Amino acid sequence: MARFFVLDNVSYCYPGSAKTGVCQVNLELEPGTFLAVLGANGSGKSTLARLCCGLLKPTAGRVLVDGYCTANDEELKDIYQRVGIVFQHPDNQFVASTVEREIAFGVENRIMSSRAIRRIVDAEMVRFGLTALRTAQPHSLSGGEKRLLSLADIWALKPKLILVDEPLAMLDPGTRERITQLLRDLRTEGQSMIWFTHGLAEVMAADQVLVMCKGRVVWRGQPATLLTMAEEARAWGITLPPATQVAYELGINSPVVANESELVSVLWK
Amino acid sequence: MEVKLADVSVVYTRAGEPPRKALNKISFSLKTGEAVALLGPIGSGKSTLLQVIAGLRPPTSGQISVRGQDGPIVLSIQEPHRGFFAATVREEVAFGPENLDLDPAETAARVEWALTAVELPRDKWTVSPLQLSGGEQRRVALASVLAMKPRFLLLDEPTIGLDGPGEEALRRILARIRTETAISYLIASHDPDFLYALTNRVLVLVDGELRADTTWGDWAQQAARVAPDLKLPFLLGLLHRLAAAGAPVNTAPATPAAAWNELSRLCRERVKEGIG
Amino acid sequence: MNSVAYYPAGSFWHARDPRLKLLVVLAGATLVVTEKSLGGQIFLLALHLLLFVTGQLPLRRGWHMVKTFRWLLLIALLLNLWTGSLPTALCYLLRLINLLLMSSWLLGVTESLTLIKGLELTLLPLKRVLPVGEMAMVFGLTLSFFPLLLREAGEIMLAQQARGVNFKTNWAKKMKGLIAMVIPLFISALRRALEIAQAMEARGYVPGAPRGSLYALAWGKKDSAGAVLVFCFVLVWWGYKLIW
Numbered sequence: 001m002a003r004f005f006v007l008d009n010v011s012y013c014y015p016g017s018a019k020t021g022v023c024q025v026n027l028e029l030e031p032g033t034f035l036a037v038l039g040a041n042g043s044g045k046s047t048l049a050r051l052c053c054g055l056l057k058p059t060a061g062r063v064l065v066d067g068y069c070t071a072n073d074e075e076l077k078d079i080y081q082r083v084g085i086v087f088q089h090p091d092n093q094f095v096a097s098t099v100e101r102e103i104a105f106g107v108e109n110r111i112m113s114s115r116a117i118r119r120i121v122d123a124e125m126v127r128f129g130l131t132a133l134r135t136a137q138p139h140s141l142s143g144g145e146k147r148l149l150s151l152a153d154i155w156a157l158k159p160k161l162i163l164v165d166e167p168l169a170m171l172d173p174g175t176r177e178r179i180t181q182l183l184r185d186l187r188t189e190g191q192s193m194i195w196f197t198h199g200l201a202e203v204m205a206a207d208q209v210l211v212m213c214k215g216r217v218v219w220r221g222q223p224a225t226l227l228t229m230a231e232e233a234r235a236w237g238i239t240l241p242p243a244t245q246v247a248y249e250l251g252i253n254s255p256v257v258a259n260e261s262e263l264v265s266v267l268w269k
Numbered sequence: 270m271e272v273k274l275a276d277v278s279v280v281y282t283r284a285g286e287p288p289r290k291a292l293n294k295i296s297f298s299l300k301t302g303e304a305v306a307l308l309g310p311i312g313s314g315k316s317t318l319l320q321v322i323a324g325l326r327p328p329t330s331g332q333i334s335v336r337g338q339d340g341p342i343v344l345s346i347q348e349p350h351r352g353f354f355a356a357t358v359r360e361e362v363a364f365g366p367e368n369l370d371l372d373p374a375e376t377a378a379r380v381e382w383a384l385t386a387v388e389l390p391r392d393k394w395t396v397s398p399l400q401l402s403g404g405e406q407r408r409v410a411l412a413s414v415l416a417m418k419p420r421f422l423l424l425d426e427p428t429i430g431l432d433g434p435g436e437e438a439l440r441r442i443l444a445r446i447r448t449e450t451a452i453s454y455l456i457a458s459h460d461p462d463f464l465y466a467l468t469n470r471v472l473v474l475v476d477g478e479l480r481a482d483t484t485w486g487d488w489a490q491q492a493a494r495v496a497p498d499l500k501l502p503f504l505l506g507l508l509h510r511l512a513a514a515g516a517p518v519n520t521a522p523a524t525p526a527a528a529w530n531e532l533s534r535l536c537r538e539r540v541k542e543g544i545g
Numbered sequence: 546m547n548s549v550a551y552y553p554a555g556s557f558w559h560a561r562d563p564r565l566k567l568l569v570v571l572a573g574a575t576l577v578v579t580e581k582s583l584g585g586q587i588f589l590l591a592l593h594l595l596l597f598v599t600g601q602l603p604l605r606r607g608w609h610m611v612k613t614f615r616w617l618l619l620i621a622l623l624l625n626l627w628t629g630s631l632p633t634a635l636c637y638l639l640r641l642i643n644l645l646l647m648s649s650w651l652l653g654v655t656e657s658l659t660l661i662k663g664l665e666l667t668l669l670p671l672k673r674v675l676p677v678g679e680m681a682m683v684f685g686l687t688l689s690f691f692p693l694l695l696r697e698a699g700e701i702m703l704a705q706q707a708r709g710v711n712f713k714t715n716w717a718k719k720m721k722g723l724i725a726m727v728i729p730l731f732i733s734a735l736r737r738a739l740e741i742a743q744a745m746e747a748r749g750y751v752p753g754a755p756r757g758s759l760y761a762l763a764w765g766k767k768d769s770a771g772a773v774l775v776f777c778f779v780l781v782w783w784g785y786k787l788i789w
């Protein structure tokens with residue numbers, strides 16, 4: 001049976017660059033999974049994200065979404081309907097001149113009535129707290145507001161697979177928690193997610209973790225297993241959750257601490 | 270050198286919207302040698318404030334004065350990739366020192382030093398900054414301000430995009446230049462752990478108003494009340510939770526070193542209890 | 546202030562169909578280009594200002610547009626003074642200003658995506674012979690390329706100032722900064738334009754395919770009335786010219 005999302009030995013090399021950006025990545029994803037891709041700066045995460053949604057075409061190997069292949073131009077629009085991407089730099093994705101039109105843009109491509117579009121746009125503006133900025137120009141927003149808008153853009157589309165590249169950067173800690181919750185809710189609605197980052201704490205709820213180093217996948221497994229691999233994590237440039245780091249530095253090696261509450265109970269019953 | 274803000278306000282007027290007060294009557298001063306953290310929820314006016322201090326945005330009202338200026342005030346903007354223009358990373362980083370009219374040898378040395386300090390792999394030095402990953406771009410942006418050896422450094426969310434080792438490198442270099450030269454810096458960030466390690470004064474902006482100008486120890490006591498969206502640095506938050514659970518710890522250590530002391534003391538006591 | 550960016554407001558003109566606005570611009574541009582008297586150009590200038598006011602665009606926006614192109618205008622004025630008389634030179638100057646104001650007005654009261662849509666619909670009869678959807682998209686991207694270029698220039702200048710360039714006082718440095726900027730600016734704006742095109746497609750945009758709209762586009766009675774008015778106006782204008 002064809003899987004929902006398949007990376008088949010995918011490699012990518014930027015034109016004019018000697019090194020490969022992404023090298024021989026294999027992956028299969030079932031609907032409703034949450035996959036985390038971790039890696040240091042320059043390890044190939046964003047390149048992989050662009051390959052997954054068809055914005056870059058693999059120089060070798062294939063990317064398949066519901067059986068459609070990103071290499072075929074005629075199939076791209078079927079892929080775009082199923083996969084949504086939130087870029088690392090939010091302003092790279094803004095196409096319209098006001099916040100509400102920006103959110104509406106993707107929905108408009110689906111040919112709905114103005115009233116239906118309006119309903120979706122209004123709901124997303126409320127969800128992401130952007131209602132007051134309705135007519136603001138996307139490029140005049142503050143960093144965090146831009147991030148929220150870039151998320152709202154994709155939320156409005158409800159793609160089957162959502163790719164988020166460092167979605168929490170530029171957000172304050174409180175907003176970060178709310179967005180993390182929103183991202184987790186996706187799974188209960190049957191959407192799949194691939195989350196690209198270098199901090200393990202953000203993706204402790206992932207079903208599977210994939211670690212990239214210099215364009216290659218060097219490790220796969222459960223997030224909890226990574227907690228016990230401090231040495232390797234350091235070498236791969238992955239940040240462990242602060243509680244885990246603090247526990248190690250205090251010389252507490254077992255049990256392995258995953259979060260603040262566990263650390264509190266280890267330090268003080 | 271002293272930068273002084275008196276009743277500085279900035280009002281943005283956007284089409285189709287009532288005017289927005291991004292900064293509302295901000296007054297404080299920054300002196301040589303200070304290391305200051307700027308905290309605030311998203312959209313609270315941090316970037317605007319940094320631009321005003323750097324002289325890039327004239328305030329709508331209020332004064333900003335600089336006394337005894339002995340070097341450039343330099344700002345690293347929040348989205349560095351928007352400002353890149355040079356053909357190679359090396360030229361991008363050299364641009365700042367060139368503006369200081371340094372001789373070419375000195376400029377080259379500084380470029381070398383800054384790019385090494387931010388740990389950008391050497392094979393990336395000759396490519397276009399637009400062809401780098403997000404974290405690599407951030408490193409270039411930071412190197413390009415560090416190479417100017419400013420006396421007054423303003424950093425807008427410098428850790429965005431940086432991985433663990435990158436953040437560590439930045440922390441090291443900032444700590445080092447502060448002990449070596451009389452530099453002052455003001456860092457706006459959503460990462461309180463990074464700030465706690467590097468600063469000894471905290472400014473808090475909420476809705477364009479300066480709600481706190483204090484020390485970390487004191488901020489730990491009022492944070493939950495003033496701005497619930499701003500978490501404490503991990504170590505301070507941990508001490509608070511331990512204290513709430515009944516542990517005998519000081520909840521307001523002014524530096525991370527002091528916080529570590531508290532934690533290791535607690536740890537030692539636990540070990541002793543365990544043995545006894 | 547960006548004098549070519551969309552200016553959200555709820556004016557009469559914002560609510561009109563983009564095709565009507567294109568028609569207004571087409572008619573206006575024809576008159577401006579063919580009008581040879583200073584008086585006529587002044588009259589057209591007044592009409593443009595009226596368009597600004599009824600579109601709830603601040604006049605400052607128009608002034609800003611003119612200021613942005615001041616060098617070009619000055620050179621045009623001098624050249625015309627060289628070859629002709631003062632009134633013809635002034636007439637030429639006003640003609641340029643009128644065209645600038647017209648484009649600033651159109652981009653101010655019409656969101657760029659709506660404008661693309663309007664163009665597509667206008668060109669629809671030519672669909673057999675021309676790739677209308679793609680053309681409209683290219684045109685629309687070109688239109689949004691200029692705000693993009695301006696914004697990009699603004700950002701780069703900000704970044705340069707943050708690193709010690711003083712654009713206000715030091716001419717030598719300013720020129721150096723500007724020269725060092727022009728080509729990279731075009732490259733990065735071009736890159737940005739391509740990125741935008743990609744980002745549009747990634748969200749399901751297919752040039753020329755039918756789309757919904759947040760603000761329903763429907764050619765209404767007011768649009769028809771407007772179109773008739775524009776035609777009448779042009780006819781009267783030319784009739785008047787002929788008889789005179």
Ligand SMILES: Nc1ncnc2c1ncn2[C@@H]1O[C@H](COP(=O)(O)OP(=O)(O)OP(=O)(O)O)[C@@H](O)[C@H]1O
Nearest residue numbers: 014041042043044045046047400401402403404405
């Ligand atoms: N447009 C480009 N042209 C050439 N090389 C590029 C381009 N974009 C990225 N690269 C290179 O490809 C490698 C992978 O980059 P990528 O952006 O995928 O990294 P990343 O894992 O997302 O890193 P970060 O955490 O810094 O965002 C890097 O070495 C980078 O320098």
Ligand SMILES: Nc1ncnc2c1ncn2[C@@H]1O[C@H](COP(=O)(O)OP(=O)(O)OP(=O)(O)O)[C@@H](O)[C@H]1O
Nearest residue numbers: 140142143144145281291311312313314315316317
């Ligand atoms: N050029 C502008 N025009 C109009 N409004 C603006 C402009 N720049 C910023 N604003 C508004 O001013 C407020 C403060 O913006 P600022 O960028 O200073 O916030 P910030 O504290 O840096 O936020 P963040 O943490 O999200 O970067 C925001 O609500 C923003 O929407």
Ligand SMILES: [Mg+2]
Nearest residue numbers: 046088402403
């Ligand atoms: Mg990346």
Ligand SMILES: [Mg+2]
Nearest residue numbers: 142143316347
């Ligand atoms: Mg900011």
